[in-house]
Amino acid sequence: MKHLAILGSTGSIGESTLRIVETYPERFTVVSLAAGRNVEAAFAQCQRWRPRVVSMADEPFAEALQARLRAAGITGIELVYGTAGTVRVATVPEANFVVSAIVGVAGLEATYAAIMAGKPVGIANKECMVAAGEILMQAARQRNVTLLPIDSEHNAVHQCMRGGAPQEVRSIWLTASGGPFRTLPLENFADITVEQALKHPTWVMGQRITIDSATMLNKGLEVIEACRLFDVPAAAVKVSVHPQSTIHSLVQFVDGSILAQLSVTDMRLPILYALTYPERVESNLTFDMSSLAKLEFFPPDFARFPCLRLAYEAAEAGGEHCIALNAADEIAVEAFLQKRISFPAIPRTIEQVLRQTPHRRPSTISEVLQADASAREIARSVLAAG
Numbered sequence: 001m002k003h004l005a006i007l008g009s010t011g012s013i014g015e016s017t018l019r020i021v022e023t024y025p026e027r028f029t030v031v032s033l034a035a036g037r038n039v040e041a042a043f044a045q046c047q048r049w050r051p052r053v054v055s056m057a058d059e060p061f062a063e064a065l066q067a068r069l070r071a072a073g074i075t076g077i078e079l080v081y082g083t084a085g086t087v088r089v090a091t092v093p094e095a096n097f098v099v100s101a102i103v104g105v106a107g108l109e110a111t112y113a114a115i116m117a118g119k120p121v122g123i124a125n126k127e128c129m130v131a132a133g134e135i136l137m138q139a140a141r142q143r144n145v146t147l148l149p150i151d152s153e154h155n156a157v158h159q160c161m162r163g164g165a166p167q168e169v170r171s172i173w174l175t176a177s178g179g180p181f182r183t184l185p186l187e188n189f190a191d192i193t194v195e196q197a198l199k200h201p202t203w204v205m206g207q208r209i210t211i212d213s214a215t216m217l218n219k220g221l222e223v224i225e226a227c228r229l230f231d232v233p234a235a236a237v238k239v240s241v242h243p244q245s246t247i248h249s250l251v252q253f254v255d256g257s258i259l260a261q262l263s264v265t266d267m268r269l270p271i272l273y274a275l276t277y278p279e280r281v282e283s284n285l286t287f288d289m290s291s292l293a294k295l296e297f298f299p300p301d302f303a304r305f306p307c308l309r310l311a312y313e314a315a316e317a318g319g320e321h322c323i324a325l326n327a328a329d330e331i332a333v334e335a336f337l338q339k340r341i342s343f344p345a346i347p348r349t350i351e352q353v354l355r356q357t358p359h360r361r362p363s364t365i366s367e368v369l370q371a372d373a374s375a376r377e378i379a380r381s382v383l384a385a386g
């Protein structure tokens with residue numbers, strides 16, 4: 001039986017994880033949940049799952065949840081908040097598997113704490129792999145902890161990797177849908193609205209990752225995530241635009257063979273894989289073979305999607321450049337969502353922040369968080385300067 005701690009339980013991945021728990025009650029239980037600010041969703045999850053511990057992003061949200069639970073006569077749930085709260089959720093002794101699905105570096109300390117506590121982690125939170133992947137992987141190796149990727153591309157790579165030894169891998173191909181602006185003429189990019197950018201052609205996801213998919217920064221973060229998870233250089237990780245999102249990724253081996261993973265575009269499948277690895281269990285997430293009738297692949301257009309180029313440059317530079325890439329993007333995407341900047345201003349902001357980022361390699365989580373805070377400050381001043 002897997003007893004789950006779910007970080008980011010009220011998000012898209014968190015909710016999909018709970019749907020898996022609902023489908024397989026004989027395999028999974030919920031021990032602890034970390035939400036952010038959505039008190040209503042957290043309350044509904046407390047009612048349904050009766051976890052031992054629940055964390056909210058800040059004290060007022062925890063108080064609001066406490067009041068809702070009291071009014072409903074629900075007792076016996078330990079309420080915590082903030083970073084310490086997420087760490088408590090991730091390290092509850094009864095939990096024997098942690099799903100890391102908080103968006104952004106807010107999930108970093110809890111993910112690290114889970115690894116240090118020796119718990120296997122299903123990792124969806126790509127930003128923490130980008131910012132601190134080397135530290136997290138080293139901690140996982142030292143503690144002999146399994147990190148299982150939930151991000152669909154890395155999950156696909158993980159599955160393909162089972163077909164050969166790590167030293168037999170020549171390259172990894174991450175597929176990208178290309179987002180909603182794959183064919184939009186470059187001269188129209190300045191007029192892209194928030195509403196248009198939030199319409200992803202194939203996946204339903206949280207807001208940040210949806211905008212990141214539209215700029216293709218998401219694929220750039222995934223390149224760095226793949227380097228960390230599979231211990232390969234950036235030059236060995238390639239991107240192919242595949243609008244159908246049918247093949248989730250491919251691995252080419254030294255003999256020239258390529259293994260690909262295909263499945264429905266439903267995050268429950270990679271989550272189920274991570275939760276049940278190394279087993280495979282029956283599911284109704286059946287792939288429709290007629291989807292194979294049309295499979296297209298194009299090289300990415302670095303001129304229209306400069307975020308992808310910036311991510312490769314950050315991957316090569318490593319250290320603080322990866323942290324700054326993610327932090328600057330988070331600030332720029334927030335400004336775009338608030339309609340304060342245009343779509344092309346997102347890569348412009350990131351590029352300016354990267355130019356001001358020192359070549360350093362943080363070796364602790366607190367150094368990562370300091371570098372993250374300083375990149376955010378630079379990003380805010382770049383935005384303020386217009």
Ligand SMILES: NC(=O)c1ccc[n+]([C@@H]2O[C@H](COP(=O)([O-])OP(=O)(O)OC[C@H]3O[C@@H](n4cnc5c(N)ncnc54)[C@H](OP(=O)(O)O)[C@@H]3O)[C@@H](O)[C@H]2O)c1
Binds near residue numbers: 008009013014
């Ligand atoms: N969605 C996908 O299909 C997908 C695929 C691959 C990878 N990922 C990655 O998975 C992660 C989650 O993505 P998502 O799409 O599920 O995002 P989402 O729907 O925006 O959910 C984010 C979750 O993080 C919580 N959260 C935000 N700030 C927090 C804080 N300061 N403290 C504690 N919790 C906080 C949110 O809580 P509230 O809602 O309560 O505020 C919510 O539960 C991201 O790193 C994303 O890149 C997602």
